[in-house]
Amino acid sequence: MTIVSAIVILMSCITFAKPVIEIQDKAQTFLKNRNLQIQKNRLQNNSGIIGKSFVVAVDENSNKTFMKIKEMMAKSFDVVESKKNLKIRNKNIKMDISNLNLERSVCAKRMLNQILPRNFASQFRLVSVDVEKSFSRSLGVRVEGYTFNYKRLFNNRIVRNANNYLNISIDGLGRLKEAEIAVEDLTTTSVTVDVDENFSENKTTIDSLVGADFEFVDFVDESGYRKRESVSKIEVNGAAEAYCEILVEKKKILLPCLSYTSKIDVSSGEKIDYIIDVPHSRKSWSQYRHEQKNAIFNRYIH
């Protein structure tokens, strides 16, 4: 009986084993530096509010920012408006992509400044670059185009929802095909949440979210088949201050959070790219969520 119990306990340990979390140097440096900065500010200002950040509300009844961008873009581009975004075209615009492979972020920034007026360009940050590749017998493999994917920054935080972005598509020679932009009206509220936590708590918070949310992931294996496997390790490679969207009684609220780029190891040994959005600490949102009983975290991945 004892042996049977031991086996059962051992099996449940194996079944519910939490993934190992490894924070790599770049992410670790970011988290430690932000914490140092908060401590420094606190000493300088002697203010309790330093360890807190304001909650942001999405005003879905207003489109002032959207209309302002539209008006500015219409001066130099053909602009097509759809429900939630603007499509921008100008056949005469050519981007310099000569140093794309070596200095991706420099190239992306230059591209941004070529499309958007400076005050709007500073509101976007590159997150990823999609590539179109072709093959033919005579020309071999060629790059046919790129799409630069930017996310909007608000109060220097990446807005992690689906309606604040800029995508710039160019052909293989750098000629603009189309840019698509979406922005919402965002308003900083007077409500705050705690963001003042040390590296150890940041890591523990990821760990607690992973325990609740990442038992399995679906992915495509090297043979191209879709698989569902348990997560064995999460390697966090980068971190950024962000806003995570939650819904409170159907209203969108952006809560300050940390967003991590990571690679997830699944049990078969394959690695998958993943973005994980997590509060700064386990208590960060607790007070807010306690007050807003109907809050639903909209887990947003890319």
Place this chain on the structure above:
Amino acid sequence: MKKILIVLLFLNCNLFAGMPEWRLPPKVVVSTFAVNDYSNNEYFRQMLLSHGRDVHEKDLQAINSKQVFVNSLFASLSRKYPSLYRLHVYDRTDDSAKVADYKELLLYRSEFVYFAGHGSQQKIYLYDLPMTVSAGCAGDGCSIYNYGKVYGEDTRWVIFDACEVLNVNKDGMLDRELNVNTIDYSKVQKLISVFAGVHAILGYYSISFDGYDNVYSYFSKYFIEDGYTLWDSFSMANDKVYREKRAVSYARGIKPAIAFLRGTDEKGVYHDTSAEFFALTYNQPIKISGNIEMLIMYKEYGTPIY
């Protein structure tokens, strides 16, 4: 003077009479095949078992995807071109979507041929058997596993809403980047062999978005109504769903793809069938002639970096 003008006009007419033209297709006939149920496809079942999987582990939503494709396409056509003749001529699902049906029906009279179901490299899985996406073979001596079909005549666009049909990487390297070390030229040749007039084939270099039907409602809107090119329409439709469905982690491996023709034909006419507009499509079959080549192109979504 009048005579000269008439002669000039006559010459002018003659000069253009034989010229092909880029225009709206005169009709839009659609043939569709969709398979949800693979319990009768022993070949497919064995293949899954060899990967440690079971045929019943997940129900496909191919028939639903097909219906969304047809509904969206026809809705876009009726909005943009209400007088254009359109017909869903073959609507074959599950046990009416067998290899024999696919082989024998007159698909070449359809502008669009659409298949939804399981796929693998240069193969689509019909209800009973797989069918190669190559010229394959025919007749009594032909193995049933090597049946193929070519696409041409009225057929301008073929859509394989199925996994990996356009993937030409070597075995065991299916998720790798396309380069000279990963490409399998015999698989490229298979795809080339089906181009018998068809302009382009849309599909995936990876798995496809099973059940995420908005791909084709976006595609129809972009291609038929908004005036985007074929590839931009398909690529943008996938982008849109990718961004909407990114909470589904497997979406990160998705690579929408196209096999298309580019080059100058023997008449000196330049083609890039990935860049065709619906309203300005070449009004004839396009054969691989002159310096026209078949290209395979895919889109790979980038790794997010902070």
